[in-house]
Amino acid sequence: MRIRTLTAADAPALLRLYQAFSDEVNRYFRPFETVTLEVLRDHLERGDAGEHLTLGVAEPDGSLWGHGFVLGIRGERPVFGIGLHQDLIGKGWGRRLMEAVINAADASGAPLVTLTVLKENHRAVSLYESMGFELRGDCTFRMENDSHYMERRRTAP
Numbered sequence: 001m002r003i004r005t006l007t008a009a010d011a012p013a014l015l016r017l018y019q020a021f022s023d024e025v026n027r028y029f030r031p032f033e034t035v036t037l038e039v040l041r042d043h044l045e046r047g048d049a050g051e052h053l054t055l056g057v058a059e060p061d062g063s064l065w066g067h068g069f070v071l072g073i074r075g076e077r078p079v080f081g082i083g084l085h086q087d088l089i090g091k092g093w094g095r096r097l098m099e100a101v102i103n104a105a106d107a108s109g110a111p112l113v114t115l116t117v118l119k120e121n122h123r124a125v126s127l128y129e130s131m132g133f134e135l136r137g138d139c140t141f142r143m144e145n146d147s148h149y150m151e152r153r154r155t156a157p
């Protein structure tokens with residue numbers, strides 16, 4: 001299992017990952033309004049074009065166990081997201097994948113990365129804080145002000 005950049009060729013494997021997410025993972029992680037092969041291929045093609053950063057935790061056979069990304073890496077407010085298959089949670093892969101995505105964001109020169117996270121998702125909030133994200137306000141996911149808005153400014157020159 002290793003972390004690598006995803007390409008449009010990973011669309012079917014990414015669809016299988018999203019279709020396999022448990023209810024609990026889906027409760028916290030819903031980056032796409034609807035999940036179809038077309039939606040995920042479009043996301044990955046935008047990655048190929050340099051619009052997004054999009055990485056995965058991948059097996060040698062091509063199957064995927066985690067997805068981490070920054071949407072709109074060249075925009076004013078790039079947005080980070082991460083989700084692992086439930087079988088991988090709590091084993092250090094979230095931190096490793098996040099480090100790889102944030103290192104790629106830093107290398108791209110993006111001065112700012114933002115995210116939103118449900119306040120009750122303590123595991124994710126503590127991971128984000130340890131990666132240099134700071135609480136910047138409340139926002140709404142399913143219920144009013146149920147989420148934190150967080151930002152990280154690049155520290156390297």
Ligand SMILES: CC(C)(COP(=O)(O)OP(=O)(O)OC[C@H]1O[C@@H](n2cnc3c(N)ncnc32)[C@H](O)[C@@H]1OP(=O)(O)O)[C@@H](O)C(=O)NCCC(=O)NCCS
Pocket residue numbers: 024025028029082083084085088089090091092093094095096116117118121122123124126127130
């Ligand atoms: C959030 C997520 C990416 C974290 O990845 P993970 O592999 O489970 O986490 P890791 O094992 O890498 O642990 C990372 C950190 O989380 C924190 N953490 C782990 N378990 C925790 C727990 N039960 N409670 C609070 N914090 C916890 C620790 O700070 C840990 O840091 P450490 O490396 O110093 O121990 C993963 O759990 C996940 O995909 N969850 C479901 C989807 C989701 O919540 N996505 C985020 C939506 S905003």
